[in-house]
Amino acid sequence: MAFSVRALIADDDKASAKLVEVLLQKWGVEAVVAHDGLEALEQVMQPEPPSLLILDWEMPGYSGIELCQKIRQIDMANPPYIIICTARDSAEHIAEGLNQGANDFVTKPFNTQVLRARIEVGRRTLELQARLVDAMTRLDHLASYDELTGLLNRRALFERVHEDFSRAVRTESRLCFSVCDIDWFKRINDKYGHPAGDAILRQLGELLSQQLRPYDRIGRIGGEEFLLLFSVKDAGRAYKVLERIRMEIERFRFEFEGRVIPVTMSFGATFVIPDERVERVEDYFSHADQALYQSKEKGRNLVTFFDNCV
């Protein structure tokens, strides 16, 4: 199916606007009409704006050229394709229009065939742009999210953690930074198979996400290792949150192909009062990791805080 576009015709000459509207209808292009620059700008600012703009050069409110300038200053994921319609067809005018952000020109009185061909060029360009934006969105997602669990990956998570620390400094809030790791995961893989291990990672990702609030951070930072960052008033409460999560995991029925697989997780954590030294995020990570090591040493399925700060 052909890629469809919605057009905006902006022209203070009502007869001329009507003529273009009728032609667009005939060519299967849905169109809305504005009779001055202000009305046209309002249409462009709608949540789902028209993508192909056919703007008259001279209009009350804003001229077609002023509209071009304004629209090109707006940061849009999918900028519109703009055709300026004008009787001014000198080289200077054409250059000025293009320099101000128009994609194309149609001179008045226009030739129907040429107008149709130019609209088709616009439609093709918008189709390519939509595909590019779609591909970039997908690439962005792939670059930031772990494919198996759908959680943030290590790189994206640490970027956000740095932002969270800066925000916490401003709002004077406190954070709990925890690294957690599945116990004996190698044995689980060996006993039930790698696909079962993958299924556990997926189920665990969902379970961890349900345990935290949407604005807390959670990500998969390595094979069977996850990182949690949540705001909390004091270290005692932080301990209770992690203990609750640890017990939920212990109780949860992880299943793969009808078999229930017991899973436990060890936690290392540190309670943080963020300060300006953003590089300390790496120190906190190292502290949480050392505490995780202690949980493993003490027998696993445990929550340990760095430096016994709880």
Ligand SMILES: Nc1nc2c(ncn2[C@@H]2O[C@H](COP(=O)(O)OP(=O)(O)OP(=O)(O)O)[C@@H](O)[C@H]2O)c(=O)[nH]1
């Ligand atoms: N199924 C699956 N396994 C993974 C994945 N990533 C890492 N692993 C496995 O996770 C296991 C981790 O093993 P170890 O580092 O020895 O840790 P462990 O067996 O969990 O032991 P402790 O951490 O000491 O409790 C290895 O066997 C990895 O192959 C993955 O994406 N899918």
